[in-house]
Amino acid sequence: EKAMASFDKISPKNRDIYRLKRLSEEINKKKFLKTKNPTVAGLLAVIPGAGHLYCERYQDAVIAFLLNGAMICAACEAFDDGSEFLGGLITFFELGLYSGNIYSAVSSAHKYNRRKKRTFLQKLKEHSKVEVSAGKMPDRNLALLYKITF
Template identity: 45%
Template sequence: MLNMNIFFNTANNRSFMFEFRIHFTLLIMFLSGWPLNGGAEDLYHPTVVFAYACDLEKQGDHVRAATEFGRYVAFVRNTPDQESFGNRLEEAMFRLAVNLSQAKEFNAALLAFSDLGATFPKTRYLSQALLRMGYIYEMNGSLEEAQSRYQQLIDLGLDAELSSLASLRLAWLALDQPDMEQRARQHLRTASHARHQEHAHVMSQTIESLSRLPYKDPWLAGVSSAIIPGAGHWYLERPRDAAFALLSNGLLLLGTQQAFEQRISGLGVALAIIELGWYSGTVFSAVSLTHKYNRQLRHDHLNKIGMFLNPDSQAIGLTMAWQY
């Protein structure tokens, strides 16, 4: 069974969520001019507010739409007769979170999604909420949290298309990590919805192309630097680093030799220790830079085929961004 405490981990602390609701309600009332005396003016009737919020959402005014949905939620949540207002609290809470995310208020959106889950643990918007939360975490660079939400969406199995979309996102995230091609292939196998087959095929081709990139060999870079300091950097097409490594190691080695020839043993030992550390650092640098070179090569290749996700239309696509 899916652990909802993991899904709504920002809502685990009940006292925190209670505090959030109180402050959120008061803030919405203050910003929107809601009459605190409970006046019954038509302008402030919840059904009117809900309809107005929907209109703002259609117009793309997500900041004001979020405010109006927040007004509706704040009033209906605190009235004992919710049925008289159409009982659309669940929908309003979801659309509030959606509009907050579209307004780039990501932290507030995550809290709103968590509040929705805490209020309606079996919400009909669960799959969509997981997808959107994953997308928000992904945009914020919290990839582990994003992967967790996408995987939970797949495990739920409530919506085949959204599950397939989540599999594509997981595959793409895996591709951006070294040696994760096999895991990406596994995710692509579960992206079986007809709408996503073309994109899955393009991603499969991308995986195959990764193995054909002109990677540099870290072992060769290290050995060549061990034989001739700087040779590994030359192999990586870094002539300045190669020249500096060769010159610095050569001067230290020459200084060590002359110190011993002139019977200045203390200086010779000191220079020998420095040269040994410098020489080891040159070899390590060549190996480290090779790994960095390969990662950058892979990253640049993937950036040529950028994957985008549009949760609003549940659309997914590949954008070509070839750079010359």
């Protein structure tokens, strides 16, 4: 919205120079960017691996499902055999693995969204003659670079 408002301030003769029509079309595609909801990923991760599956991390989903399943089975077997201490120890480690699975699923959703945004911005840069970047300067804390190619 801010970009579009700024585009309106550019004179009609300069709009073609900066490819504003195409740039506006590309910016409008952001509305259709598919992202993953971290809350949904975390809730789905209650079933080990489901949160990773939602985030399209298929290997992580399989590993989370198999490891959590194996640990739960091992704890059940230990309790069935009367080894309460061993069952409790396995359960303790399984809780860490299980909560890590949920945390990882939420983190995967954030990573997925960052990757989508980065790809979107990269495509936007490829379709424009205008480049904006930020960085540190030796004599200043922060610098903003605005480059226009003619």
